Amino acid sequence: xxxxxxxxxxxxxxxxxxxxxxxxxxxxxxxxxxxxxxxxxxxxxxxxxxxxxxxxxxxxxxxxxxxxxxxxxxxxxxxxxxxxxxxxxxxxxxxxxxxxxxxxxxxxxxxxxxxxxxxxxxxxxxxxxxxxxxxxxxxxxxxxxxxxxxxxxxxxxxxxxxxxxxxxxxxxxxxxxxxxxxxxxxxxxxxxxxxxxxxxxxxxxxxxxxxxxxxxxxxxxxxxxxxxxxxxxxxxxxxxxxxxxxxxxxxxxxxxxxxxxxxxxxxxxxxxxxxxxxxxxxxxxxxxxxxxxxxxxxxxxxxxxxxxxxxxxxxxxxxxxxxxxxxxxxxxxxxxxxxxxxxxxxxxxxxxxxxxxxxxxxxxxxxxxxxxxxxxxxxxxxxxxxxxxxxxxxxxxxxxxxxxxxxxxxxxxxxxxx
Numbered sequence: 015x016x017x018x019x020x021x022x023x024x025x026x027x028x029x030x031x032x033x034x035x036x037x038x039x040x041x042x043x044x045x046x047x048x049x050x051x052x053x054x055x056x057x058x059x060x061x062x063x064x065x066x067x068x069x070x071x072x073x074x075x076x077x078x079x080x081x082x083x084x085x086x087x088x089x090x091x092x093x094x095x096x097x098x099x100x101x102x103x104x105x106x107x108x109x110x111x112x113x114x115x116x117x118x119x120x121x122x123x124x125x126x127x128x129x130x131x132x133x134x135x136x137x138x139x140x141x142x143x144x145x146x147x148x149x150x151x152x153x154x155x156x157x158x159x160x161x162x163x164x165x166x167x168x169x170x171x172x173x174x175x176x177x178x179x180x181x182x183x184x185x186x187x188x189x190x191x192x193x194x195x196x197x198x199x200x201x202x203x204x205x206x207x208x209x210x211x212x213x214x215x216x217x218x219x220x221x222x223x224x225x226x227x228x229x230x231x232x233x234x235x236x237x238x239x240x241x242x243x244x245x246x247x248x249x250x251x252x253x254x255x256x257x258x259x260x261x262x263x264x265x266x267x268x269x270x271x272x273x274x275x276x277x278x279x280x281x282x283x284x285x286x287x288x289x290x291x292x293x294x295x296x297x298x299x300x301x302x303x304x305x306x307x308x309x310x311x312x313x314x315x316x317x318x319x320x321x322x323x324x325x326x327x328x329x330x331x332x333x334x335x336x337x338x339x340x341x342x343x344x345x346x347x348x349x350x351x352x353x354x355x356x357x358x359x360x361x362x363x364x365x366x367x368x369x370x371x372x373x374x375x376x377x378x379x380x381x382x383x384x385x386x387x388x389x390x391x392x393x394x395x396x397x398x399x400x401x402x403x404x405x406x407x408x409x410x411x412x413x414x415x416x417x418x419x420x421x422x423x424x425x426x427x428x429x430x431x432x
Contacts, residue, residue, distance in 0.1 A: 015037060015039075015040035015041070015113050015114065015317075016040070016041050016043075016111055016112050016113045016114075017030075017033055017037075017040055017041065017042045017043070017112065017113070017114050017115075017116075017316060017317075018043050018045070018102060018110055018111070018112035018114070018115045018116070019042070019043065019044045019045065019115075019116045019118060020045050020092045020102065020115070020116065020117050020118060020119055020254060021044075021045075021046065021116070021117070021118030021119045021120060021283065021285075022044050022045070022046035022048065022051065022052050022086060022088075023052055023055065023073070023118065023120055023283065023305070024052070024073065024283065024302055024305045024306050024309065025116075025118035025120070025282040025283030025284075025305040025306065025308055025309035025312075026044055026052075026116065026118040026282075026283070026309060027044075027052050027073060027074055027309065028305075028306045028307075028309035028310045028313065029116050029118065029280075029282060029309035029310065029312050029313035029316070030042050030044060030082065030084050030313065031082070031310070031313065032309070032310045032311075032312075032313030032314050032317065033313040033316055033317045034082040034083070034084070036313075036314065036317035036318065036319055037317045037318075040317070041083075041085070042082070042083065042084045042085065043084075043085045043086075043087065043110055044084060044085070044086045044087065045087050045090045045091075045092055045102070045104060045110065046086065046087065046088050046089075046090060047089065047090060047091035047092075047105070048088065048089075048142060048143070048144065049088055049089050049144070050068075050088070050143055050144075051072065051073075051074070051076070051079070051086060051088065052072070052073035052074050053068075053071040053072055053073050053143055054071050054072075054073055055141070055142070055143075055302075056302065057071045058071075058140070058141075058142065058143050058145070058146040058170075059140075059146070059170035059171065059173060059174040060174070061143065061146050061150075062146040062149060062150055062171075062174035062175065063173065063174040063175075063177070063178075068143065071143065087104075087106070087108075087110075089105075089106065090104045090105060090106045090108075091104060091105040092104055092105075092119075092254045093105055093254070093257075094254075094257045095115070095254060095255075095257050095258035095279075097258050097259065097276055097279070100112050100113065100115075100278065102115070112278070113278065114278055114280065114316040114317075115278060115279045115280065116279075116280045116281065116282060116309075116312055116313075116316065117254060117255050117258075117260070117266065117274070117279065117280070117281040117282075117285065118281065118282050118283045118285065118305075118309060118312075119251040119252075119253070119254060119255075119283075119285045120250075120251055120283050120284045120285055120305075121141070121248035121249060121250060121251055121284040121285065121300055122141070122248060122249060122250075122251045123139035123140075123141050123244065123245075123246075123247075123248055124246050124247045124248060124249045125139065125244045125246065126246055128162075128221055128222070128223070128224055129222065129223045129224065130223050130224040130225060131224045131242075133224055133225055133226050134224050134225070134226065134229075134239065134240075134242045136152045136240060136241045136242060137224075137242045137243075137244065138152075138241070138242070138243050138244070139243070139244050139245070140167050140168075140170070140171045140243055140245050141167065141248065146174075149171075149175075149241070149243070152241060153175060153178055153179055153241055154179070155178070155179065155180065156179075156180050157175075157178075157179040157180060157181075157240055157241050158179070158180055158181045158183075158237070158238040158239050158240055158241070159172075159175055159179050159181065159182045159183070159239070159240075159241040159242075159243065160182075160183045160184075160185065160221070160229050160237055160239040160241070160242050160243070161182065161183070161184045161185070161243045161245055162185050162186075162220070162221055162242070162243070162244050162245060162246055163184075163185075163186060163244070163245035163246040163247065164184050164185075164186035164188065164190075164191045164192065164193075164215060164217065165186075165191075165192050165193075165194065165195075165245065165246075165247060166192060166195075166330070166332055167245040167247070167248070168184055168186070168243070168245035169184075169191065169192070169208070169332075169334050170334060171243050171245055172184055172208070172213050172334075173211075173334040173335055176211045176212055176213065176335070179212075179241070181212065181214075181238070182212055182213045182214070183213075183214050183215075183216060183237050183239075184213060184214070184215050184216070185215075185216045185217075185219055185220060185221055185231065186215070186216075186217055186218075186219070186220075187218065187219070187220050188217065188218070189217055189218045190202065190205070190217065191204055191205050191208075191215070191217075192204075195328075195330055195341055195345060195346075195379075196339075196341075196345070196346065196379065197345060197346040197367065197379070199356070199358070199365070199367075200339075200365055200367065200379055200381060203358075203360065203363065203365055203381060204337065204339070204381070207335065207337060207363055208334070208335050211335050216231060216235075216237075219231050219232050219233055220232045224239075224242065225239075227239065227240055229242065248284070248300065250264065250265035250266065250284060250285040250286070250287075250298055251284075251285050252265065252266055252285060255274070255281065255285070258274075258276050258279060259275075259276060260274045260275055260276050260279060260281070261274065261275035263287055263296070264287060264297075264298055265284075265285055265286045265287040265298040266281040266285050266286045266287065267286070267287055267296070268280070268281050268282075268286050268287070268288065270289075270322040270323055270324070271311070271312075271315045271320070271321070271322060271323075272286075272308055272311050272312035272315060272323060273315065280312040280315065280316055281312070282305065282308035282309040282311070282312045283304075283305035283308060283309060284298070284300040284305060286298070286308065288304070288308065288323065288325060288326065289324075289325030289326075290325065290326070290327055290328070291324075291325045291326060291327050291395075292327045292343055292344055292376055292377075292394075299326055299327070299328060301326070301328070301329055301330075303326075303329070304326050307323060307326070308323055311323040327342065327343050327394065327395075328341075328342065328343060329341070329342040329343075329391065330342070331387070337363060337381065337382055338381070338382055338384055339379070339380070339381050340379075340380045340383075340384055340387040341377070341378065341379040341380070342377060342378055342387075342390065342391050342394060343369065343375075343376050343377030343378065343394050344369050344376045344377035345367065345369060345377045345378070345379045347369055347376075347377075351371060352369050352370065352371045352376070353369075353370045353371065353408075354367065354368070354369055354370075355367070355368040355370065355408040356368075362382070363381065363382055364381055364382045364383050365379065365380070365381035365382075365383075366378070366379070366380055366381075366383055367379040367380075368390075368407065368408060370400065370408065373399050373400050373401055374393075374394075374397065374398065374399065374400060375390060375393045375394055375398070375400065375407070376394065377394070378390045378394075386411070386412045386413070389412050389413070389416065390412065393407075402418070403416045403417065403418070404416055404417065404418060
């Protein structure tokens with residue numbers, strides 16, 4: 015059996031691991047357009063800040079690939095999928111055959127058109143290790159950095175550069191930081207804290223023009239700029255899937271077995287749409303754990319063992335500038351039917367928000383309160399009726415004793431086994 019995996023990040027790697035655990039003899043080939051073997055993408059900001067060495071970012075060692083007989087081909091971009099003949103043509107002028115194919119191409123940066131952007135030679139995105147290496151070479155202590163995008167990517171770039179440059183300006187069209195994750199109140203708490211670290215925010219604004227040494231904002235203000243980082247967001251990388259005629263909506267569409275609309279072609283990770291358990295709709299959920307589970311599910315089915323991916327929901331665990339934010343589920347509902355419970359201590363920079371509907375916890379946001387995140391996530395994931403618990407979670411700090419004794423015993427036993 016010839017297994018071919020396009021993509022060498024978490025989804026592709028977990029797929030290869032699962033295949034090898036089932037099929038000891040099949041040939042596994044992984045194609046990566048990057049020049050690095052699999053690494054932890056969330057670590058690129060720590061590399062740029064100097065906190066992590068590139069060698070320590072490896073997701074799997076060379077020994078792992080040798081032991082599992084996985085052939086990794088670097089600097090090899092897949093260009094075309096020939097479905098009829100089950101072949102993939104690559105940028106290295108080689109053609110790779112497959113019996114089962116996984117598309118795990120992840121995301122690519124979304125860079126909106128901006129007038130004059132070609133005038134700034136030091137324009138970067140911030141999604142790959144290569145991006146971090148390029149920025150590292152370009153910045154100096156005198157650099158005026160402009161980051162377009164106040165989402166996770168933009169804020170991690172700002173954190174990495176805060177002690178390395180003269181000034182950082184962060185611009186976003188939204189009225190708050192991380193608008194897709196945070197409500198206004200949480201965002202404002204975080205903004206005030208980050209602004210103490212040489213970072214200034216320009217919200218409800220955007221860059222209308224880029225010059226050689228400055229940018230002009232929509233409101234007419236001009237900011238000095240010799241380093242421009244475009245961190246507006248990402249979109250599923252569906253380019254190679256298009257050549258196979260795979261069905262695509264916002265991302266590649268798959269069923270519960272991670273099969274695409276084309277026979278023998280599977281997909282997993284940030285390039286796919288999967289079931290959001292809370293909205294019961296298919297969405298792009300670009301999450302590291304999600305990608306891992308999807309890759310594992312795909313690998314199992316590619317190797318002939320039926321396995322279903324049940325779906326997931328949005329989760330984020332983010333640390334920047336010494337603060338920690340964990341959120342999951344619905345955190346900023348627009349519908350007035352939801353009950354929202356908030357506890358805030360601005361002095362200690364702590365914040366807790368619970369979103370409840372129909373006697374269930376549907377979402378939470380915890381700022382500098384990480385200890386209970388696992389229990390809240392379990393309540394959402396297990397669809398727990400709140401009136402079945404030992405006490406009201408909206409009025410009392412939560413612990414394992416919130417669960418009835420039999421459920422508590424099962425959770426502790428399961429946790430110990432893991």
